[in-house]
Structures are given as structure tokens and as C-alpha cells.
Amino acid sequence: MKYWLLKSEPDVYSLDDLKTEGTGHWDGVRNYQARNNLQAMKKGDLGLFYHSRSNPPHVAGLCKITKKAYPDPTAFDPKEKYYDPKSDPDNPRWFCPDVSYLCHFPEIVTLPAIKEVKSLSDMVLVNNTRLSVQPVTASEFRKICKMGGLELPPGGLKNL
């Protein structure tokens, strides 16, 4: 199982929105590095749901990958904000997985708090601020959960 961090601007799409929807399509990603990460996701992988451009930026809770990435339909539709004429249905350029709501942390984990933790200084979040879909190590993932006050079920992360 792999771990990820998914960024979203809460004004556009928040963890509350995902909770309401239950399952969402992580579409609209138009960056190759982020795209490659989306394609590397497997069903059952876990994600930290991060609210960017909020004050302060923070991890709000957890989500789960429930369907591996498939061609992003919003790239084919000229009416869509994220329409990309260079993505051909026969040779799609952009992909999106389905993501389901898991939980809100009892307490949000802010970016400044993360930056204070020495063992988290290698996180992509800290070193590549602009990447919107990024890998997280198991130990980083566990630490963030702990900082968020989340009680892990018996058996740990795999039983979430």
C-alpha cells in the first residue's frame, strides 16, 4: 500500500465537499509530475487531504483511493475549465482516480506545525511546494495522523 498527499483549495473543493459526495473524481490535474503520481495510485492507497491556499494551509483529514486512474473526461470537453485539446480520447494525456472520504482529523495539522518537525523535513510538501499530488512515506503518514490526533484502529493504517 502506498501513501499520498492530495492538495485542493478548500474554496474550490474541500474535505467537507468530499464527505458530502462520498466519492469524488480527482480530475483537472494538468501537471505531468502530478499526473504520474495519480497513475501510480492503486485502489486502497491512502491519502492526506491537504487544504492549500488557506490560512494556515493544513492537512484536514484522510481519503482513500477507490478506483485507479482512468482518462480524465474533463480534458475532452471544450466547455470544461480544464479542457485540453491536446488530450485525445484515443491517446489520453490526463488521468484521474476516484477518491473516497475517510475522516476528518480531530485537529488539523498545519503547514507551520509540519515544518517544525525535524523528521518531516524531507517531505515533498516542504521541499516542492508546487506539486499538487505527491508521495508520502508510511512513517510520514503515520506521524501526520498522530499530530492530527487520530486514533488508529487495531492493526494500524491498513485497517482504516
Add this chain to the structure above:
DNA sequence: GCCAACGTTGGC
């Protein structure tokens, strides 16, 4: 809302 950092585009 500003702007630094970074990614992408396209002329040459």
C-alpha cells in the same frame, strides 16, 4: 492580493 518559484510554450 502580491510575488517567488516553478512549469510550459514557442521562436529561433
Add this chain to the structure above:
DNA sequence: GCCAACGTTGGC
């Protein structure tokens, strides 16, 4: 294939 110009992201 270089790099200037431009666009976007996201912290502050």
C-alpha cells in the same frame, strides 16, 4: 535544444 516570455501555484 536553448532560453525568453508567459502562465500557474501556493505561501505569506
